[in-house]
Amino acid sequence: xxxxxxxxxxxxxxxxxxxxxxxxxxxxxxxxxxxxxxxxxxxxxxxxxxxxxxxxxxxxxxxxxxxxxxxxxxxxxxxxxxxxxxxxxxxxxxxxxxxxxxxxxxxxxxxxxxxxxxxxxxxxxxxxxxxxxxxxxxxxxxxxxxxxxxxxxxxxxxxxxxxxxxxxxxxxxxxxxxxxxxxxxxxxxxxxxxxxxxxxxxxxxxxxxxxxxxxxxxxxxxxxxxxxxxxxxxxxxxxxxxxxxxxxxxxxxxxxxxxxxxxxxxxxxxxxxxxxxxxxxxxxxxxxxxxxxxxxxxxxxxxxxxxxxxxxxxxxxxxxxxxxxxxxxxxxxxxxxxxxxxxxxxxxx
Amino acid sequence: xxxxxxxxxxxxxxxxxxxxxxxxxxxxxxxxxxxxxxxxxxxxxxxxxxxxxxxxxxxxxxxxxxxxxxxxxxxxxxxxxxxxxxxxxxxxxxxxxxxxxxxxxxxxxxxxxxxxxxxxxxxxxxxxxxxxxxxxxxxxxxxxxxxxxxxxxxxxxxxxxxxxxxxxxxxxxxxxxxxxxxxxxxxxxxxxxxxxxxxxxxxxxxxxxxxxxxxxxxxxxxxxxxxxxxxxxxxxxxxxxxxxxxxxxxxxxxxxxxxxxxxxxxxx
Numbered sequence: 001x002x003x004x005x006x007x008x009x010x011x012x013x014x015x016x017x018x019x020x021x022x023x024x025x026x027x028x029x030x031x032x033x034x035x036x037x038x039x040x041x042x043x044x045x046x047x048x049x050x051x052x053x054x055x056x057x058x059x060x061x062x063x064x065x066x067x068x069x070x071x072x073x074x075x076x077x078x079x080x081x082x083x084x085x086x087x088x089x090x091x092x093x094x095x096x097x098x099x100x101x102x103x104x105x106x107x108x109x110x111x112x113x114x115x116x117x118x119x120x121x122x123x124x125x126x127x128x129x130x131x132x133x134x135x136x137x138x139x140x141x142x143x144x145x146x147x148x149x150x151x152x153x154x155x156x157x158x159x160x161x162x163x164x165x166x167x168x169x170x171x172x173x174x175x176x177x178x179x180x181x182x183x184x185x186x187x188x189x190x191x192x193x194x195x196x197x198x199x200x201x202x203x204x205x206x207x208x209x210x211x212x213x214x215x216x217x218x219x220x221x222x223x224x225x226x227x228x229x230x231x232x233x234x235x236x237x238x239x240x241x242x243x244x245x246x247x248x249x250x251x252x253x254x255x256x257x258x259x260x261x262x263x264x265x266x267x268x269x270x271x272x273x274x275x276x277x278x279x280x281x282x283x284x285x286x287x288x289x290x291x292x293x294x295x296x297x298x299x300x301x302x303x304x305x306x307x308x309x310x311x312x313x314x315x316x317x318x319x320x321x322x323x324x325x326x327x328x329x330x331x332x333x334x335x336x337x338x339x340x341x342x343x344x345x346x347x348x349x
Numbered sequence: 350x351x352x353x354x355x356x357x358x359x360x361x362x363x364x365x366x367x368x369x370x371x372x373x374x375x376x377x378x379x380x381x382x383x384x385x386x387x388x389x390x391x392x393x394x395x396x397x398x399x400x401x402x403x404x405x406x407x408x409x410x411x412x413x414x415x416x417x418x419x420x421x422x423x424x425x426x427x428x429x430x431x432x433x434x435x436x437x438x439x440x441x442x443x444x445x446x447x448x449x450x451x452x453x454x455x456x457x458x459x460x461x462x463x464x465x466x467x468x469x470x471x472x473x474x475x476x477x478x479x480x481x482x483x484x485x486x487x488x489x490x491x492x493x494x495x496x497x498x499x500x501x502x503x504x505x506x507x508x509x510x511x512x513x514x515x516x517x518x519x520x521x522x523x524x525x526x527x528x529x530x531x532x533x534x535x536x537x538x539x540x541x542x543x544x545x546x547x548x549x550x551x552x553x554x555x556x557x558x559x560x561x562x563x564x565x566x567x568x569x570x571x572x573x574x575x576x577x578x579x580x581x582x583x584x585x586x587x588x589x590x591x592x593x594x595x596x597x598x599x600x601x602x603x604x605x606x607x608x609x610x611x612x613x614x615x616x617x
Contacts, residue, residue: 052519072522085520089538102525143520150524 002063009058033201228344255307409590428491441506509543
């Protein structure tokens, strides 16, 4: 088993820096999610760990062994690609056994392990089929099985669920999480889907423009985003932000005033971050106007205008408001997060 | 729905027209080649073979130099395919996989060489080949044919490798292959139908090429050069038989390899 240490890794494509000196410690057996919008460098970082990309600077260590200059095949990593990269000219069985054949394992052992892998992912009935005869979900499982039978201590996954349709993705997400509990490989999982990140990761590294913006357990990141970017990226709907400053003990912005019971320093331009579920539509409080009500089954998502800022509120499904109604909002003060308006970085509560 | 019917009618109509365009002359040559030499001049020409006979074909095949020139032609074609693929495939692969400086320029230059008529190239080529001592042999002809086919091979194989996802090779590398091993085990097998297509066209280019073959050889003539040499003096029967004989291998070759082209790996 092996942890992964990424030390000051940078990558420059031509003149564009894709990774700006990233350091990250991944524990043995941990499920680490790299989360970020497209172009943030998460896939590049994964490829640097896999050895498919040469780092421009820094070191990658896997289980005490510096692998920075090793070829992918010598790093003891297995990878699942976004396109699955299942070999179309081989049967499912040959696909799963490909890595073992390359390692020249004895034939009976290959057969046994291919079967085990196929069993683990429910692929036994398809072993003799070609990938063209499989559905997307089955192909994805072939890719996972092929990576798992390698018995590499490190498993790298590059958006393995992004090509599945929504329902299948839900199923596959749960399956992958269960699988990780069973096989306990150190896993790096790249995704742009914050729901996947929240539901699967032991820890999440939120990336932006080639740097890690915040690293932490899912709920820690959800509750205490380190920056406006993280708050706006994690959560559905994303965190609401109101811009203003403290005046006379209240937070006042363009067309609204939020009364505060706890004193804060005056004057500084700040962002007030609050999640939809921490806002209550009440008889008294901040004045707002309803823009739209979206019933979502379990609850309703109400978008209101606070001053000039649209704010998402999670309300009970039977909430008795409609568009253009004036409403009053109460914020759960213990859940308010404060950020510097200029830098977007979190301020202490 | 009506638009679809119209589409299909147009497609099939054009296909039938093109097929007839190609097949009728071919058919006429074929029946003439199997008509007794005495009846070749019959007029009006019948669409049904009159008096099947292999005399005309035998006359052609038995003519001096035909059999050796067929062997020469086949050897030249095989050499050309080998040289062309060995040189062209890596170039096509590089064009498909790497973003290097001058990549676009290289593509344009490769294409531009096709703009030179072979007649313009032939004098300097002949001089160069004479200086190198490479004349009147099959390798020299094959080299010229390779030069003629290379731009085509490079561009076709480039397209073929673009279609083979790079992630497949990368997956193979993470599964224990070297870069080269990943190419051999994954990219090459998947590119094979495309390479076969390139090989077919290379064969046809070489098999039909007459100009370079004529100026570079005297004794070791390829079939087109041999037929051309006697064209003015040979009887019409010889020409019909020769025409069919030259067309047949190309047709057969395409038929053999067609299956490989169309339905490799099922419904890809």
